[in-house]
Amino acid sequence: MGSERQNRMKALGAHLKRLRGEAGLTGAVLAQRAGVGQPTVSKVENGRMVPSLDVLGRLTRALGLDESTTREVRDLLVAVETAPGGVECAGGEAPTGSPLDEAVRSAQLVRSFQCVVLPAMLQSAEYARHVFDSAPDSTPEGVGRAVAARVERQSLLYEPGRESVFVLTEGVLRTWPGSPGLMLAQFDRLLAVESLRTVRLGVIPWRRSVPVMPRHGFTLCDRRAVVVESLRGERALDDSAEIAAYEETFACFEEAAIFGAEVRELLLRVMREFQELDPSTTR
Structure with missing residues (x-):
């Protein structure tokens, strides 16, 4: 690549x-x-x-x-x-052209698993701002450009002919930056994206044990590449054996996840808990 x-x-x-x-x-x-x-x-x-x-x-x-x-x-x-x-x-610059960006833009089927941070394609602008702010050597100008690029890339979710499948652990929904208000806006976005015909959003509830212990997030782009995410950045792998192993792992997580009405019910339930934490919310 x-x-x-x-x-x-x-x-x-x-x-x-x-x-x-x-x-x-x-x-x-x-x-x-x-x-x-x-x-x-x-x-x-x-x-x-x-x-x-x-x-x-x-x-x-x-x-x-x-x-x-x-x-x-x-x-x-x-x-x-x-x-x-x-x-x-460096310095919080927009990640356009990163391994994940290049692979996602050229893929018709994107499958992403995350166990800590929300997938980039699902992040609200303010959530993404916190992600980039936490990067070493970030600058306000660089963070602004990075957020704008991330939001622009999310337009791919709406393109006909593409399919995106996201599987998260419930812990991702409960690991939050900023304020409860930020997360309430983030949940609004998740509910809107979940309703798209081009998207399947699944969550592994904390009441279910995970089939495989997750080590890091990763994104499969068609059957051509898998982008592995770590604290040190992203690595795009194109070895067929490694891609097959990640496909098998993703299938295990996907099978353990809930989708559709069940996931919307879970999102609304966790959202209500954030409303209880937000002093500006009228009860």
Whole structure:
């Protein structure tokens, strides 16, 4: 699933890594001097993250680059930003072009399982804002762009010919950021999406044991790829054996979930509990 942009990002990352080596700095020291997280330095150098202009400026200053070399590095960033395709971005940048984004946009059947956070395609704007705010090195501008891109991608749910199946644990519904009011708006969105003909939304109630212990969220895109989500980002896998294993696991979770009228009843019940927590709700 490579793209021209990803190739250019790898070139930028390799160049920065070489400059760091010439400066005699470790990734940890560079991160400390630049005031960014060490994972950010690692992802940028490995071509897995596009640095914002602010992050790139911090890195070049921490490396003590001269004006000519700094301009050269900035030109490489411009080449990345103007190329088609994309990768994960630093500073809360929009995830357009990430492995999940690319795979979902090209898929006719999307099957997603989540055990902690709501699937990206189902998040309200404010819920998504909290997700991006919690990312290392996030900025208000970057978070705004990321939220806008996430909301735009959700239009895929309404396209004829596509099918989306989401399976969540009940714990996802009860793991909430922000305020009860935010979650009430989020439940309104879940109820609206659940009614779409192109969407099947299932929840594994806490009263049912899970058939397999979940380790992380994942999204199957047709039978071509599975995007595995972790604290360190997303990885798109296209090995047929791995895809088959994740399909089997998803089928187990899907079988344990409730759908239709049962899931709407559960959503409304949990929603009422959030209403009890919201002081602005009239009783």
